[in-house]
Amino acid sequence: MSELFVRDNDQVDFAPNVAGRKARAGLWNVIFLAATLVGVLSLVALVTSLLDSCFGYVIVQDAYAWADVATDPTKKLEDLSQTELVTLIRSTAEADLTDLTLGRLKFLEMDRTLEVRTSEDLRSLVRKEILKSEIKKSWSLTESLLQANEIANLQKSKYPEGQLAFRSWLTPNFLTQPQTGGKAETNGLRGAIIGSMWIILIAIVVAFPIGIGSAIYLEEYATNNWLNRLIQTNIYNLAGVPSIIYGMLGLAVFVRLAEPLTSGSLFGVQDVNGRTVFSAGLTLGILILPIIIINAQEALKAIPNSLRYSSYGVGATKWQTVWHHVIPASLDRILTGTVFGISRAIGETAPLVVIGASAFLTLDPSGLFSKFTALPIQIFTWSQMAVPEFKHTAAAAIIVLLVLLLGLNTVAIIFRNRIKQSKDAL
Amino acid sequence: MREHFTQEILGINQDMQKMSVLVEENIRRSLKALTSQDAKLAKEAIAADAKVNELELAITDRCVLFIAKEQPVAGDLRHIVACLKAVSDIERIGDYAVHAAKRAKELADEKYIKPLVDIPKMLTLGLEMCRDGVGSLVNHDRALAIATAARDADMDNLNKQVNRELLALMFEDKDNIKQATKLQFLSRILERMGDHAVTICSWALYSVDGEHSEL
Amino acid sequence: MNPETSAGLDLKGVNIFYGDFHAVHNLSMTFQSREITALIGPSGCGKSTLLRSLNRMNDLIPSSRTEGEVIFHGKNIYDADVDPVQVRRWIGMVFQKPNPFPKTIFENVAWGARINGYKGDMEELVVTSIQRVALWDEVKDKLQKPALALSGGQQQRLCIARTIAVKPEIILMDEPTSALDPISTAKIEDLLDELKKSYTIIIVTHNMQQAGRVSDKAAFMLTGVMEEFGPTDQIFFNPKNPKTEAYISGRFG
Numbered sequence: 001m002s003e004l005f006v007r008d009n010d011q012v013d014f015a016p017n018v019a020g021r022k023a024r025a026g027l028w029n030v031i032f033l034a035a036t037l038v039g040v041l042s043l044v045a046l047v048t049s050l051l052d053s054c055f056g057y058v059i060v061q062d063a064y065a066w067a068d069v070a071t072d073p074t075k076k077l078e079d080l081s082q083t084e085l086v087t088l089i090r091s092t093a094e095a096d097l098t099d100l101t102l103g104r105l106k107f108l109e110m111d112r113t114l115e116v117r118t119s120e121d122l123r124s125l126v127r128k129e130i131l132k133s134e135i136k137k138s139w140s141l142t143e144s145l146l147q148a149n150e151i152a153n154l155q156k157s158k159y160p161e162g163q164l165a166f167r168s169w170l171t172p173n174f175l176t177q178p179q180t181g182g183k184a185e186t187n188g189l190r191g192a193i194i195g196s197m198w199i200i201l202i203a204i205v206v207a208f209p210i211g212i213g214s215a216i217y218l219e220e221y222a223t224n225n226w227l228n229r230l231i232q233t234n235i236y237n238l239a240g241v242p243s244i245i246y247g248m249l250g251l252a253v254f255v256r257l258a259e260p261l262t263s264g265s266l267f268g269v270q271d272v273n274g275r276t277v278f279s280a281g282l283t284l285g286i287l288i289l290p291i292i293i294i295n296a297q298e299a300l301k302a303i304p305n306s307l308r309y310s311s312y313g314v315g316a317t318k319w320q321t322v323w324h325h326v327i328p329a330s331l332d333r334i335l336t337g338t339v340f341g342i343s344r345a346i347g348e349t350a351p352l353v354v355i356g357a358s359a360f361l362t363l364d365p366s367g368l369f370s371k372f373t374a375l376p377i378q379i380f381t382w383s384q385m386a387v388p389e390f391k392h393t394a395a396a397a398i399i400v401l402l403v404l405l406l407g408l409n410t411v412a413i414i415f416r417n418r419i420k421q422s423k424d425a426l
Numbered sequence: 427m428r429e430h431f432t433q434e435i436l437g438i439n440q441d442m443q444k445m446s447v448l449v450e451e452n453i454r455r456s457l458k459a460l461t462s463q464d465a466k467l468a469k470e471a472i473a474a475d476a477k478v479n480e481l482e483l484a485i486t487d488r489c490v491l492f493i494a495k496e497q498p499v500a501g502d503l504r505h506i507v508a509c510l511k512a513v514s515d516i517e518r519i520g521d522y523a524v525h526a527a528k529r530a531k532e533l534a535d536e537k538y539i540k541p542l543v544d545i546p547k548m549l550t551l552g553l554e555m556c557r558d559g560v561g562s563l564v565n566h567d568r569a570l571a572i573a574t575a576a577r578d579a580d581m582d583n584l585n586k587q588v589n590r591e592l593l594a595l596m597f598e599d600k601d602n603i604k605q606a607t608k609l610q611f612l613s614r615i616l617e618r619m620g621d622h623a624v625t626i627c628s629w630a631l632y633s634v635d636g637e638h639s640e641l
Numbered sequence: 642m643n644p645e646t647s648a649g650l651d652l653k654g655v656n657i658f659y660g661d662f663h664a665v666h667n668l669s670m671t672f673q674s675r676e677i678t679a680l681i682g683p684s685g686c687g688k689s690t691l692l693r694s695l696n697r698m699n700d701l702i703p704s705s706r707t708e709g710e711v712i713f714h715g716k717n718i719y720d721a722d723v724d725p726v727q728v729r730r731w732i733g734m735v736f737q738k739p740n741p742f743p744k745t746i747f748e749n750v751a752w753g754a755r756i757n758g759y760k761g762d763m764e765e766l767v768v769t770s771i772q773r774v775a776l777w778d779e780v781k782d783k784l785q786k787p788a789l790a791l792s793g794g795q796q797q798r799l800c801i802a803r804t805i806a807v808k809p810e811i812i813l814m815d816e817p818t819s820a821l822d823p824i825s826t827a828k829i830e831d832l833l834d835e836l837k838k839s840y841t842i843i844i845v846t847h848n849m850q851q852a853g854r855v856s857d858k859a860a861f862m863l864t865g866v867m868e869e870f871g872p873t874d875q876i877f878f879n880p881k882n883p884k885t886e887a888y889i890s891g892r893f894g
Binding site for chain 3: 223306308310314315317
């Protein structure tokens with residue numbers, strides 16, 4: 001340290017101990033860094049373990065051999081064209097040699113007819129329904145990489161007819177296929193994704209206008225009397241209520257009490273109960289409502305009064321001031337908060353379970369009044385199943401959910417940045 | 427509040443009084459020089475006027491700077507302006523004292539045609555009026571200003587008296603004419619001392635009332 | 642109301658309270674039409690409170706209560722049948738810190754006129770208003786740019802343009818130049834001289850010299866009481882009230 005800054009007579013009144021203070025500061029620096037590292041490492045561990053489960057070796061074994069089933073055994077399944085695949089499937093069903101009966105074919109075609117399906121779809125159909133390809137055993141990525149030899153030996157010894165393949169559980173097919181029964185490899189997320197989308201849409205349509213409206217009333221119009229203070233306190237409390245309580249509320253009110261409305265029987269829909277997408281959307285809407293209100297209120301509070309005064313100064317009414325000045329100025333914050341509310345809603349499981357999300361749903365939700373499932377439910381169900389292969393699909397589904405969440409938050413941030421930029425430029 | 431401001435106004439007032447004192451001293455010197463016919467003293471009085479002129483310029487500068495830096499308003503502003511105007515009147519009174527000294531020097535070797543009685547009275551009155559006029563300005567003394575201004579009547583009377591006597595002396599003896607005219611001229615000059623002192627009093631009233639009064 | 646004759650304001654027995662605090666005591670005075678009146682006094686003397694009561698901006702402060710009469714064109718603006726929104730159209734306000742809307746320069750001036758249902762040529766109104774505040778040369782090619790990008794002095798002139806665009810009769814100004822540099826201040830003071838030909842202006846200012854420079858009449862307030870009210874020439878040359886003299890000479894406050 002420069003001698004210029006150390007003076008003898010200074011030591012009488014001060015003991016600056018700059019070195020000591022810097023050392024202490026450095027220590028805190030390390031502690032904070034360590035805390036950050038712990039957080040980062042936990043995240044990394046989570047993501048790694050998920051990804052680990054999504055890829056790996058599998059032993060596939062067919063119940064029926066290709067040679068027995070194919071019209072032309074020399075051609076491989078992968079080489080058949082779409083029409084050839086259709087013919088093969090129909091002839092097999094009629095021949096009734098395998099488990100693919102006509103009845104089963106009819107059931108499959110209720111979803112989509114064979115002719116409109118893609119070749120890839122038809123191929124997986126062949127594998128699933130005719131060859132009855134089954135995954136006998138599966139391994140995680142690390143196991144696959146580290147124990148490759150043991151796995152190969154196991155396959156040769158225990159499953160000589162089977163094949164060892166490297167499979168990615170997270171495929172585009174996975175996203176577009178509907179849920180099926182017991183086989184992990186044939187399951188898809190389609191129903192869950194569409195269900196989640198429907199629910200979120202309804203939740204937003206319900207919560208956004210009510211939430212913003214309430215926030216505007218509470219911030220701009222309400223006088224500071226005991227009633228409004230009571231309302232305000234209760235909103236804060238509601239934001240912290242466990243989500244399962246909202247589930248019970250939804251069950252009692254939307255599923256049971258409002259059954260004619262939520263089941264659609266009021267509108268003439270037949271043969272339904274209250275456990276519909278509509279109920280789920282309404283429940284989640286109520287769940288995120290306090291969050292949206294509080295967030296919007298904070299956004300409105302952050303607008304300085306000088307803006308309001310300048311509007312009143314030219315003879316504007318309160319509504320004109322709010323609509324033309326306060327809301328546009330706070331819009332970016334409000335929208336950002338709303339998107340964060342959505343990302344919270346996407347991950348909520350407990351209320352959906354209580355309302356009655358279907359654990360098993362092969363048909364996609366097609367309207368307000370359909371039965372439904374959602375991503376978190378699907379993950380929950382699969383992780384509970386006895387068959388070990390389902391842990392892979394559960395992991396894949398979690399990855400999908402995380403990507404969705406990340407995507408939403410990114411959209412929120414981009415949106416906010418864009419509005420902020422246009423405000424700064426403006 | 428505004429320590430600097432208050433101190434500065436006090437300082438200007440003190441300078442005004444200092445200038446008044448210098449002029450008073452010079453009037454006394456001239457008076458003594460006249461009555462004792464002391465040429466040396468007369469020379470001193472003439473030289474001493476330089477200080478009075480210096481002080482006038484210094485006070486002027488001080489007032490101007492005060493206005494520039496302190497932006498006085500109302501009473502303070504009126505007072506500063508009154509001081510600015512009054513310093514030139516004090517300086518003129520000083521000049522008249524010098525005039526008397528010059529006459530004293532000239533007449534030092536002559537015998538007076540009559541003993542000087544009224545002219546010394548005029549000098550003394552001029553001294554008092556100057557002192558009181560500046561005093562009324564500096565102390566915001568309305569009553570003193572009016573009273574002092576009133577004494578100008580005495581000064582006029584003395585002047586008339588001197589004139590009458592000198593006129594009589596001139597009639598008596600033609601040789602008296604030279605000295606008498608000098609003395610007459612001196613009396614006229616000394617009478618103006620009173621006028622300038624009255625002007626100082628009217629500026630004193632301006633400072634207090636904000637009005638231009640006929641005194 | 643005849644838009645050709647600008648009106649003054651008559652105050653009779655005005656008392657203003659914040660809760661229990663008596664901010665302005667029994668004030669009666671007249672603001673003359675097409676004159677600039679300055680309200681001066683130390684901090685907390687009630688001059689800003691008084692100013693805000695003249696166009697019912699005090700209504701926006703929940704604890705504030707105004708008694709007495711503020712008479713504009715023969716009508717007390719505090720009568721029950723008077724809408725404060727209408728009052729603020731005729732009695733406009735410019736604030737201490739320039740606060741243009743976060744919109745374009747054009748929109749800033751146009752918005753007030755638009756919500757008041759301006760039927761004429763909006764573009765002409767905006768151009769004229771901006772010209773009248775001597776801002777035209779500086780913004781004529783960037784009317785669509787954001788107002789917040791302007792300098793403080795320009796923003797304040799824009800706020801004045803915005804106020805006059807709705808064609809008020811009285812303009813209230815709450816220390817309009819205290820946040821600005823000397824040159825912007827000088828420009829706005831020149832502007833006031835021009836504006837007083839068409840509007841009645843009431844300006845609160847801390848700056849003694851500014852009050853002396855711009856105003857025709859001055860009112861000195863001390864703890865909510867009007868100590869002296871008279872022509873500026875008199876207040877600054879020979880005030881009648883010793884408290885006034887003491888304040889403007891800087892001996893307290």
